[in-house]
Amino acid sequence: MRRCFLCGIDPYTEQSFEHRREWIKQKLYALSQVYCIDICAYAIMSNHYHLVVHINRDKAQTLSNHDVVERWQQEHNLPSLVSRWLSGLLTSDAEIEACLLIIDSWRSRLWNLSWFMKELNFDIACQANREDECKGHFWESRFKSQALLDEQALAAAMAYVDLNPLRAGIASTPETAEYTSIQARLAALNNQQETAPCLHPFIGNPTNERLDGIPFRLMDYIELVDWTARQFRENKASLNSTNPPILQRLNLNQRNWLKACTELERKRSTAVGCIGTIERARRSLNKKRIHLFRLDG
Structure with missing residues (x-):
């Protein structure tokens, strides 16, 4: 967004914009009830935010x-x-x-990501401009996106997003990272709720066709996020002798996984996934070439 604080505390004026994080979260929740776009992960930072979403075209077409x-x-x-x-x-x-x-x-x-982002960003921009008593563009540019080609890419992107505040040094643990999906999921778990409000649920078994959700177990994902946090934070404890089972089941290369969870947006890649899914994605997206952030060996 423009050269001012979306959220957080501006170090120059010492003005707090923390309340704007709630604006984004509430608008996300509202739009998730309208659009057939499921929110898998989010992190609301000081001058930007991250989203991992599932576009449910089939659901929209059957309404x-x-x-x-x-x-x-x-x-x-x-x-x-x-x-x-x-x-x-x-x-x-x-x-x-x-x-x-x-x-x-x-x-x-209802399944168009551009419309979803347009409505989200427009609403926040209008509120911020009214509060700042100014006009004009609030967001610096159009949103950037990467296609997630497989389960490995989905897990990597979600962990990358959920660990963004910790990687930026504004949270010491995943559960204390405010305005993130991991914190919302853990809070729901502590309250004995099946899932956090408006977040796409974990269904555990990827072959379970009766349920619509993220194809791994919540507890596996929490363990994976915690393990990943320990790897690229110097002040965290060292890794146990065994990897989380989810790493093995998803056939993830450990080195590439950690690279994805720290550098996912630094690479000029339009898609994230394993080499085996690139040809199918290329045909689906009608592309001659795809710049792939590779997660397997």
């Missing part, structure tokens, strides 16, 4: 027209044509067809 409108009106005002359709007041075929075209456009937006 009924009424479900699409119900979702959309949670954050938007409905045009009168759609309001009349909801009330059953449309009588002409032309009006009904025009209404359904509008609903179809909303359906395509």
Whole structure:
């Protein structure tokens, strides 16, 4: 964002913007109820934020027209044509067809990452500009994204995001890293809740087709995050003699894993994953070449 503090305390003016972290979290939670975009991990820093999301296109395409409108009106005002359709007041075929075209456009937006980010950033920018009594661009540029090609890439990106405050030196442990998904998940665990509000749940078994969620166990992921934190923080305890089981099950190269969890955004890569998934991703994304951050051997 522009050269001022999004959150945190500005060291020059000593003005606190900590309350803006809550703005972002609440807007994230609100949009997650509208869009078919699941939030896997987040970290809200002083002048930027990180997200790991799952785009659920299939879910958006199976929603009924009424479900699409119900979702959309949670954050938007409905045009009168759609309001009349909801009330059953449309009588002409032309009006009904025009209404359904509008609903179809909303359906395509429900799984569109650009629309999700646009709405999130626009709302925060408007609030910040009102508070700062200024106008103009708040965010420096459009968001940057990397495609996560497989389970290994998903785990690496989530750990990278959850450990961002610790790596930046503003938290000493994962559980004390405020405004992160790992802290929210641990708090929910302590409160005996199945998952934190609005976060994509862990389902444990990647072959479990009955549930929609992150394909590993929460406890494995917590152990993995803790182990990773110990590796690149000098003031943390040394690694135990055995690796977390999840590293072995996901066939992750230990050196590449640690590199990903510290340098994921430094590389000019458009995708993260193992070499075995790159050809399928290249065809899916209709790309001749993909700059891959490789996680396997």
